[in-house]
Amino acid sequence: MLELRDVMVELGGQQIYDHLSFQVSRGEFVCLLGPSGCGKSTSLRVMGGLLPIAGGSVRIMDQSPADAWSKLAYVFQSPRLVSWRNALENVVLGMELRFGAGSAASRRDKAMELLSLVGLAADTHKYPSMLSGGERQRVAIARALAVDPEIIFMDEPFSALDPSTRRKMRTEIEQIWRHTGKTIVFVTHDVDEALQLADRIILLGRKPSSVQENLMLKASRPRDPGAAELAAHRARLLDTYASDEAVAET
Numbered sequence: 560m561l562e563l564r565d566v567m568v569e570l571g572g573q574q575i576y577d578h579l580s581f582q583v584s585r586g587e588f589v590c591l592l593g594p595s596g597c598g599k600s601t602s603l604r605v606m607g608g609l610l611p612i613a614g615g616s617v618r619i620m621d622q623s624p625a626d627a628w629s630k631l632a633y634v635f636q637s638p639r640l641v642s643w644r645n646a647l648e649n650v651v652l653g654m655e656l657r658f659g660a661g662s663a664a665s666r667r668d669k670a671m672e673l674l675s676l677v678g679l680a681a682d683t684h685k686y687p688s689m690l691s692g693g694e695r696q697r698v699a700i701a702r703a704l705a706v707d708p709e710i711i712f713m714d715e716p717f718s719a720l721d722p723s724t725r726r727k728m729r730t731e732i733e734q735i736w737r738h739t740g741k742t743i744v745f746v747t748h749d750v751d752e753a754l755q756l757a758d759r760i761i762l763l764g765r766k767p768s769s770v771q772e773n774l775m776l777k778a779s780r781p782r783d784p785g786a787a788e789l790a791a792h793r794a795r796l797l798d799t800y801a802s803d804e805a806v807a808e809t
């Protein structure tokens with residue numbers, strides 16, 4: 560469904576990738592993991608057609624990213640809500656921007672349904688300033704789902720939240736993914752987050768980066784972080800990843 564082949568990107572006179580290639584299948588939950596600055600967020604911009612590539616190719620369901628834009632949605636680290644619209648209106652706004660004019664009533668119905676799905680049925684009238692960080696991020700997730708994308712790109716969506724909210728949000732996004740069957744590409748630098756969420760972890764090395772490891776996770780869900788299989792993966796990932804972080808810092 561999504562393929563990067565030998566992608567090269569130049570930013571500020573630097574090569575970010577060394578022929579970056581990977582694929583994502585329909586319905587997969589893929590986590591992109593790697594040291595700071597290795598190009599995880601950049602790869603989401605490339606897949607969304609927001610950044611030109613200097614070489615290689617990107618295909619999304621046999622289309623260029625520019626042609627496939629209506630199949631994509633983003634959730635960023637910061638929820639980027641419109642402060643003067645309440646939760647419901649923020650979700651509706653996502654649909655208005657994507658689909659233009661149409662039935663206002665059906666959009667409100669869909670927004671209500673999605674806000675219920677993310678646990679905000681009782682908070683639809685609240686403005687962003689009246690919502691907690693986790694609730695605001697839930698609105699952003701509902702807004703992404705509202706445009707019925709094929710693929711959702713998530714760029715460290717929980718990293719600004721406190722640890723207990725982050726844990727809760729991970730469980731919720733896993734449930735939402737199972738419920739909706741969407742394809743998710745999720746950027747994180749948190750090994751445990753990737754181990755909890757991913758069908759597959761794509762580990763990038765330091766810049767200019769390429770795929771260092773493609774790790775399939777077969778452990779059943781919901782995952783027990785203490786499971787022996789995960790513990791073995793954690794130890795190895797931390798080993799590879801930590802040594803890359805150390806090199807990146809020198």
Ligand SMILES: Nc1ncnc2c1ncn2[C@@H]1O[C@H](COP(=O)(O)OP(=O)(O)OP(=O)(O)O)[C@@H](O)[C@H]1O
Pocket residue numbers: 570571575593594595596597598599600601602748766
């Ligand atoms: N507009 C830009 N101009 C110049 N360099 C840039 C620009 N945007 C990103 N970079 C550089 O590209 C590299 C990759 O950045 P990117 O944000 O994709 O990394 P990342 O892996 O997501 O990092 P982090 O985990 O710290 O968020 C970094 O070295 C960054 O400084």
